Amino acid sequence: MALQPFLALAAILFGLGLYGALTKRNLIIVLISIEMMLNAANINLVAFAHFLPKPNIEGQVYALFNIAIAAAEVAVGLAILLSFFRTRDTSDVRDMNSMKW
Amino acid sequence: MIGLTWLVPVLPLVAYLVLLFTGKRMSEVAITTISVLAVLIGFVISITVVSSVAGHGPYAPVVYNWLTFGPTTITMGYQVTNLNALMLLVVTLVSTLVFLFSKSYMHGDERFSRFYQYLNLFVFSMLGLVITSNLLELYIFWELVGVCSYLLVGFWYFKPEAAVAAKKAFIVTRVGDVGLFIGVILLYLGTGSFDFTTIFAHLHHFSSMQSALGAMGRDAITHLMTVQTWVTISALLVFVGAVGKSAQFPLHVWLPDAMEGPTPVSALIHAATMVAAGVYLVARMFPLFQASAAASETVAIIGGVTAIFAASIGLTQRDIKRVIAYSTVSQLGYMMLAMGVGAYVSGMFHLMTHAFFKALLFLAAGSVIHAIDTQDLFEMGGLRKYMPITHATFLAGALALSGIPPFAGFWSKDDILTAAFDSGHYVLYAFGLIAAFFTAVYIFRVYFLTFSGTYKGSKHPHEGGIAMTLPLIVLGFLATFAGFINTPFAPLLGNFLQPNGPVGYDPPANWGLMAISAITGLLGIWVAYSLYSGGKRADAFAKRMGILYQLSFHKWYIDELYAAIIVLPVVTIADGLQFVDRYIVDGAVRLLGEVGYAGGVSLKYSADGQIQTYGLISVFGIAIVLIVALLIGGVL
Numbered sequence: 001m002a003l004q005p006f007l008a009l010a011a012i013l014f015g016l017g018l019y020g021a022l023t024k025r026n027l028i029i030v031l032i033s034i035e036m037m038l039n040a041a042n043i044n045l046v047a048f049a050h051f052l053p054k055p056n057i058e059g060q061v062y063a064l065f066n067i068a069i070a071a072a073e074v075a076v077g078l079a080i081l082l083s084f085f086r087t088r089d090t091s092d093v094r095d096m097n098s099m100k101w
Numbered sequence: 102m103i104g105l106t107w108l109v110p111v112l113p114l115v116a117y118l119v120l121l122f123t124g125k126r127m128s129e130v131a132i133t134t135i136s137v138l139a140v141l142i143g144f145v146i147s148i149t150v151v152s153s154v155a156g157h158g159p160y161a162p163v164v165y166n167w168l169t170f171g172p173t174t175i176t177m178g179y180q181v182t183n184l185n186a187l188m189l190l191v192v193t194l195v196s197t198l199v200f201l202f203s204k205s206y207m208h209g210d211e212r213f214s215r216f217y218q219y220l221n222l223f224v225f226s227m228l229g230l231v232i233t234s235n236l237l238e239l240y241i242f243w244e245l246v247g248v249c250s251y252l253l254v255g256f257w258y259f260k261p262e263a264a265v266a267a268k269k270a271f272i273v274t275r276v277g278d279v280g281l282f283i284g285v286i287l288l289y290l291g292t293g294s295f296d297f298t299t300i301f302a303h304l305h306h307f308s309s310m311q312s313a314l315g316a317m318g319r320d321a322i323t324h325l326m327t328v329q330t331w332v333t334i335s336a337l338l339v340f341v342g343a344v345g346k347s348a349q350f351p352l353h354v355w356l357p358d359a360m361e362g363p364t365p366v367s368a369l370i371h372a373a374t375m376v377a378a379g380v381y382l383v384a385r386m387f388p389l390f391q392a393s394a395a396a397s398e399t400v401a402i403i404g405g406v407t408a409i410f411a412a413s414i415g416l417t418q419r420d421i422k423r424v425i426a427y428s429t430v431s432q433l434g435y436m437m438l439a440m441g442v443g444a445y446v447s448g449m450f451h452l453m454t455h456a457f458f459k460a461l462l463f464l465a466a467g468s469v470i471h472a473i474d475t476q477d478l479f480e481m482g483g484l485r486k487y488m489p490i491t492h493a494t495f496l497a498g499a500l501a502l503s504g505i506p507p508f509a510g511f512w513s514k515d516d517i518l519t520a521a522f523d524s525g526h527y528v529l530y531a532f533g534l535i536a537a538f539f540t541a542v543y544i545f546r547v548y549f550l551t552f553s554g555t556y557k558g559s560k561h562p563h564e565g566g567i568a569m570t571l572p573l574i575v576l577g578f579l580a581t582f583a584g585f586i587n588t589p590f591a592p593l594l595g596n597f598l599q600p601n602g603p604v605g606y607d608p609p610a611n612w613g614l615m616a617i618s619a620i621t622g623l624l625g626i627w628v629a630y631s632l633y634s635g636g637k638r639a640d641a642f643a644k645r646m647g648i649l650y651q652l653s654f655h656k657w658y659i660d661e662l663y664a665a666i667i668v669l670p671v672v673t674i675a676d677g678l679q680f681v682d683r684y685i686v687d688g689a690v691r692l693l694g695e696v697g698y699a700g701g702v703s704l705k706y707s708a709d710g711q712i713q714t715y716g717l718i719s720v721f722g723i724a725i726v727l728i729v730a731l732l733i734g735g736v737l
Contacts, residue, residue: 022716097710 006047014040110228124214223249277345284338336396347379364467401441407434412539444520494577512584541625
């Protein structure tokens with residue numbers, strides 16, 4: 001197999017994630033979209049690690065790190081979501097606008 | 102005791118420092134005691150100094166080296182001569198009495214201790230000025246007395262007139278000070294020294310400069326001018342300083358305004374001591390003025406003109422202190438006239454008698470003001486009944502000022518007039534004589550308006566305490582009898598001041614001129630009596646004088662003239678510069694700030710808190726950056 005299909009998959013996944021993160025109103029969907037972008041990056045890491053002239057293991061190690069970080073991020077994100085929902089009774093991103101001038 | 106002379110100025114300095122650090126917690130009595138003691142001990146030392154100088158003649162300077170550069174050494178120190186021994190005596194005596202008087206005059210003032218601090222600092226500076234042995238040191242003390250004068254004129258700084266008067270006094274005298282400073286530098290360039298003795302020794306030839314200053318200074322001077330011009334210019338510049346300090350004609354405007362200060366200050370600084378410093382300076386630099394006929398002539402003319410000019414203004418002023426202030430200007434004019442015609446002893450004699458009777462007149466005026474709280478002559482009257490001591494002493498001072506024999510002023514003023522006559526300055530003699538007539542008129546105008554008739558106000562006037570009357574009595578005594586130390590029959594002062602043979606010209610007695618002066622004085626008193634002792638006649642007379650009255654009342658419009666030709670242009674230029682600074686320089690800086698601020702304010706609304714908008718903008722931003730980077734890199 002060649003490198004290109006992996007990159008194409010990663011690009012599509014990242015594009016979808018970006019689109020979702022920037023347009024969806026529901027905070028949960030936004031979080032999921034962010035996970036999609038992270039995973040697109042993971043695919044790139046693993047693919048490059050495998051298809052380089054000198055294949056190595058670092059790419060996969062980094063992908064594992066990323067997965068761990070993503071888990072932590074989701075935990076924090078969901079905690080914020082819960083707390084926000086309890087106080088404001090909504091999960092709409094557009095209502096999260098209190099930290100402006 | 103001669104070795105203790107340095108203590109005379111140092112004691113008031115110590116008193117000043119003590120009051121500076123502990124004055125706030127002291128009682129008024131303690132403050133007065135310390136201050137009076139400081140100057141009184143100085144006075145006692147001065148007496149012994151005078152008596153040893155009388156036997157010994159001038160002492161050598163006591164100096165230490167302060168700065169050495171190139172071939173010159175600048176020294177600091179003091180020198181006791183006959184001239185400054187006399188000044189020490191006069192200054193400490195008047196200071197003691199004024200210090201005592203101030204106790205009741207300033208009683209209850211919340212800055213009582215501050216007042217005595219300033220007075221002590223002033224007396225220190227004045228005494229330092231008197232006994233210094235070189236010109237540079239003299240200049241330092243000269244500025245110090247100026248500062249003290251500024252502080253004391255503006256002592257009641259919350260009165261706007263006092264604040265303005267203080268500034269005026271400082272700035273106008275500063276004009277003279279600049280002249281003096283240039284003169285000092287010029288003398289230094291010529292002789293390579295600031296010491297009086299060295300300067301006088303080198304006055305007549307440039308060759309001696311070689312050793313003192315080296316070829317550099319001599320060449321600089323000789324290329325520019327001859328010895329005679331150099332002497333004349335230096336003398337004139339020194340005299341400019343004296344004109345400023347002694348309130349002579351073109352720079353006299355500050356002294357009458359300085360009357361906004363407390364009355365004891367007027368008596369001490371603006372009558373007896375500081376304003377006499379100009380005359381003292383001319384006397385101290387007498388050999389310099391003797392070496393230049395042109396400079397002496399200028400001194401004589403300025404003095405004579407000032408004498409008659411100021412006396413003519415004094416005739417019509419309404420404020421009791423202003424009349425006496427113009428009188429001071431006029432009398433200082435006499436002293437300058439004396440110095441100008443070479444009558445060294447007469448000038449110093451008049452300086453001394455004037456210090457006594459003018460301090461007396463001011464203190465008596467202070468006593469009156471203290472009693473009835475007004476300075477307007479036309480609100481007074483009839484005070485003879487209520488204040489007998491003030492009345493008697495004021496009368497003694499007025500008679501002395503008018504030159505009625507045998508009061509002190511007669512002997513000294515007549516000496517000056519005789520000297521002016523003998524030296525052939527007949528016009529200046531006439532000026533002096535007319536001024537003497539005016540003098541008698543204005544001071545007895547004050548006397549009649551204040552003490553005769555009936556009291557017009559609603560206060561209950563009464564004498565002040567012993568601290569007020571004692572100085573008046575002592576000064577009244579001096580104003581009456583001080584003239585006898587230099588009568589033509591027994592010229593004690595003349596002998597004292599000229600230990601090494603005659604200095605300048607000491608006029609012999611001239612009975613005819615004496616009679617004329619005395620009659621002039623009596624005539625003036627008679628005119629004042631007929632105009633002012635009986636009510637309305639003065640107003641009618643003033644109307645008949647028309648323009649002359651207006652000129653005198655408005656002080657010959659000198660203040661208005663200065664306002665138009667000096668103050669107005671300066672203020673206009675300053676306003677223009679302020680405009681440039683405020684609106685153009687500051688404007689540019691503020692514009693920059695405003696642009697940044699306005700930009701921030703208008704852009705803040707784009708930050709609406711929508712995280713998705715931010716994200717979108719970031720994505721587009723990154724995309725643009727990427728595309729540009731790739732284009733530049735030649736990939737696309």
